Amino acid sequence: MIRGTRNFLALTVLLWVGTVTMQAEPAVSEKSATTVISAAQQAWDDAAKLLINDANRKFQEAGAMPGVESREIELGEATTLLSVQPKTGSNIARAETLLKKIIAENGSDETAITAKYLLARIPQIHLVVRDEKLADERFTTLIEEHPAHPLAQTALVKRGLIRMYSLTDPATLAERYAVAAKESGNLTGPDARRDYFLLLSDVSIKTSKPPEVTLGHLFEVEKAGNLRDRALADLYVQIAEFARVAGQHDVVVLYYTKFTGRFKRDSRRYYIEEKLAALRSGGVAP
């Protein structure tokens, strides 16, 4: 409560100072722009700290300032509206309107691309009654318009999820998996590539593909890199174990060695060391 008031006071003072200096000396008008930018930064910072309602209020206040280029502020407002508590349909609808406005003004800058991404996410996970068909269309627009942009790459992953699990075209999961596997070449960004192959590996397991296929996806995930410790440990074990099923024993040894070398405090370590010792002594892993 008090902190909120303090922030509010600080902001008011800042804005007031900004307005006064602008009126007094046109020469330093950039200063007010910096103030707005720092206000936006502060609001983004709050949002990143999960202080969504505070962030939303700050964006609204910054947006109310006269004569300010407001696209980023509007994007911030829309982004935070998606998670403002309590979450209501009217907030989501307002966010959608704002995003559409941003895109209508200028469809190709960074802000607009972010807006397009969020616009597609709304029917995918933010509405109580989802409309994944619409989400698919919106992602497709984004992907076609800015194929190389990181958000379009992420969109490929999110759209991949929808097409894989929610839409029934083609009819079976195995067929959809085949289509998705063919399209994996479109993924160029490393993070998106990693996520896409994580999806493919999961579905290949779900549809009982041969272990070599899954292994191929898992190698792609490793190549794309950038996994945090916990997920990386799982990945090494997965690779080694699928390789074991596929009979590729040197891969097993390689990845188990990688695992034991890196993850000292893991409840699988002792078991894996036991398996490694058995492999090295020429036996077959249990």
Place this chain on the structure above:
Amino acid sequence: MSRPISIRKALLEWRLYLFIIPSILFVGTFSYFPAISAVYHSFFDWQGGDSKQFIGLANFKKIGGDTVLWASFGTIGILVVANVFKLIPSILMAVLIHRLKSDKWQYWYRVLLVVPMIVPGLVTLFIWKFFFDPNIGVLNQVLDATGLKSLLVMVDSFFKWGIFQDGMPVAWLSDPNLILPSLIIWGFPWIGAVGVLIYLSGLQAIGTEIYEAAELDGAGSWQQFLHIEFPLIMTQVRLSLVLMIIGTLQGFGLQMLLLGTSGGPEGRGMVPGLWMFNKAFVAGEFGYACAVGILLFVFILGLTYLNNKYVRVDK
């Protein structure tokens, strides 16, 4: 009942409103939060924390298919009926005390009635758990010593319940068929000190001459009770009834302490209040729990209404 009053008279008596305004202000300011919050949150998907999503009537729609909830209303129904009978000992106790000739004894009995009230609930709970303990508990020892156990075993083998068996202590709180009986036996002989005091307050209104008149008519003590005492404490009985219904329907503390949040073996101890607690604090569905609370409210309101309508006070 309070008397109807004409508007004109009411305007003259406007000062009466000053009597109720402080209470209204206090209650409205400080006590209304839980109720309002429950109504508000019943429309949300809420985990009890800061984040929640408005979902309209979805929680209420879900109630329809909630078999556990509906079953729990059956259980609470039995408990309410049992509790109606459990009101009787307090009434009898009050009448007994009231009929004593000696003012002094009456006074001391009242004082002794107050004493148990100051003993913390923890002590009572502790004793009753000891009472029901299958291995070292008093109840089983009494059953064994009095031979009641063999009687129960005989009845059991006749009806094939499989509850009472020779050489096996009766598992009071862990046999599903004994959960409800245990909950009902709990608190024997069911003397509620507050209840007795309330009835005694009502009985005070009986003047000596009424008894004398009754005795001249040759009324026995049972008839005296039926025709003099009981009618006079109807207001108090009805009051106890309402308070008991509210308490029973909202209550779940005993069930939770004895049986846990799942309602014990086969869920036989699951009551609506406990289900509300389970949904809120075990499953994290606070919004749904609030909706259950509202349903419970409607239910209690209905019972209170029926009680007011059919348990008449005629004097």
Place this chain on the structure above:
Amino acid sequence: MKWDREKFLNSIGFLLLAACFAYSLVKIAQRRSAEQDKSVTTIRFAHWQLEAGTKAALDAVAAEYIKKHPKVKIDQILIPERVFATWLTTRLVGGNPPDLVALGFGITDDRMARYFTPLSEEVVKPNPHNAGTALEDVPWRDTFIDGLASAPGLFNLFEYYGIPCSMVTTRLYYNAPLFEKVTGSKVPPATYEELTEVFEAVRVYNEKGGNLVAIAGSKYNSPVLMNALFAAQTQKLNLELDRRRVMRFAGAPYPAFFDGSFDLFSPAIRSALELSREIGKNMPQGFLSLAREDATFSFVQQRSLMIATGSWDVQSLRQESSFEVAAIRFPLPSRQNPQYGAYTLGPGSEAETGGAVNFGLTRDAPNPEAALDFLKYLTSIEGNRIFSEKSNWLPSIVSVPVPEAIAPFAPVSEGYPSGFILEWTGGPEVKRIYENAFHRLVRPDGGVDQFLEYFEPRYAQAMVLDMELTIKNGLRTLSMQDTTWIALRALEQGGDPRSGAKAASLQEVQAIGENSYYSRRYDLDEFEKKRKTAK
């Protein structure tokens, strides 16, 4: 005359009351808020560890700290577990929390982010209180035994919010002299087979007129042992069901149930249930209606030979017992056991034992610098040693020796990935029907079949409801992550590389979370379709 006496007595009552009230008024009026000595800083820290010795141990650390920093006062606030969450919530929302708070009850990720200070920049600097020791130049984070790998908030918020001062493990305690008297041996059981011999010895002892329960039971203590045994029985089953082959418990039975590759009639489950029943027979009858303190009481008063609980109870048990209390790891069936050996890999590994009693620094802390410094002292070699020795809790810092008294509690890394217990296959509904059915498993005339007869028909519905709940909660997390992720990206573009790193991590976490969210939804839909056509 009588009237007067009565009047007199009545007025005594009120006079007494009035006098008491007057006294309290005077007392309250006299009390001025304690003189605030500006030069003295008061650090307040709050937790719920009411176990014997913990408070004294933390006070001892504080006293040692004050010796070095005379201008500091340290105030320990103990709040019982059952009201801790409510208490903390009101303090945080009200903006007047203590400086340091034990993280656990009443803490969610968003609360942590909102009300606590991230310590990520601190944990990479060396701990100044380790100056002059081998850890002098080691970053604070790496002085912890688990390297802070399980610090609260790290997994979802990518920041360090909590600093642990201890670790916990669970063990089987036994009454050493009584054990010798009953079994005629000093050697505790190492395997389940040996444990059954102890059970037998207790039976013989009771036949000769003893009145002893083998293992003290309660709804708190019994599951500690039973779950460990159950999870050991399902180790191999878990690996079989683990189609993603991550070789740890990652909820594998959940999807396996929906695609039909797992059901409750699996021999491993039967065997695990059988084992639970065997153990249950050696606990007091009706133990599910007993509370934690009942079991402890029974052990301390020598009515029970053994009790299963965590290392946090060691000090209480030793203090209250007139006999020597010893502890061992849970005796599990060996792989050679003819009945139970086929399903087990061996004792579970404790390699991932993480820090416990994590203290977080509140954003509204009145004295953040002083409090942080005290926290660093508490987790320095010296401070943590004092804490560990006085409380008999395990240390969290690498070079602090485990006090001899608690040597059996040190985590053992040599062991196998854990299996699961039935409650873990689902959520709150599975837990509920499991608890409703459990008495059928352990009562004298019950058994595995009686248990399954009740449990199995209700299992599918419970799994569906739990899955729906999991999906709903998953969706909530995912949608919240969208806002945070976009915000982190915006900050990264504003020139903040740390936000960039966090954004990348969040993207990965969301991808993994969304994969499983979609995959679960798919499993559930397929299952419902199957159920419909079956009907």
Place this chain on the structure above:
Amino acid sequence: MSAKPTAKRVKSEWPKHLVVLLLLGIELLPFYMMLQISVKNNAEFLNHPWLPLPPAGWHWSNLVEGFQLIFPYIANTVFVAVLGTVCTLFLAILGAYFFARYKMPFSNFFWAFFLFLMLMPGVANIVPLFSLLKSMSLLNSLWTLVLLAVAGGQVFNIYVLRNFIEDIPKDLFEAAEMDGASHFKQIINVVIPMSGSIIGTLAILSFIGQWNDFLMPLLLMRDKELFTLGVGLIYLDGEYIKQWGKIMAAFLVASAPLLIMFLFTMKLFVRGLGGAALKG
């Protein structure tokens, strides 16, 4: 005030005493247990849970410790309990009188307002209340506890009292009104004497409630000096190895003042107010 005995009734007096005493005996069992366990240690308690120890073996130290635990809180507790009870009942009597005397316009509406609160099972959410108290700068003050006691006690007490006041014969009020008594005077001269014993019962309930409450003091008071004794008791209850002797001793010490006070004031509630003044 109560029925005068006739010769017939005197004869059959002792069976009544017997029944009442038997029932009271069972009711008093917890009290007895509290008394006798309070001077035992755990081992003695376990071996002889039901029988008292011979006085020579009593552990007085339990009671001393109990006293040391409770004493610092006594002043605060008396303050809150006395003020809380007096104010609660004062307002509740006024409120109940409002409902019972006439059916005033809106009286049904107000009644529903109270009833709603009594019937609504809330999933306890104390945070909004806390925020409110904070914004009113009411935290960390004993007066707030009194305030909350008053607010929390209104509904139940008004509900009970209304029933009793409605039972008072209307001619008593009318007679008083004839004499020119204001409503307040009518409360003092008619309501309070006629319902002395129920007011007494409610007062005891309210007093005990304040006496033992721990949650509100714990949550609202920042300074330990402002805690009431319920807070002291939960620490004992929250421990994981229960020292039954010490717990019972503390409970005993905590309830002793209540007991003494009730013994001395009961008389007033039981008949001092009710009897003499207005016997119909």
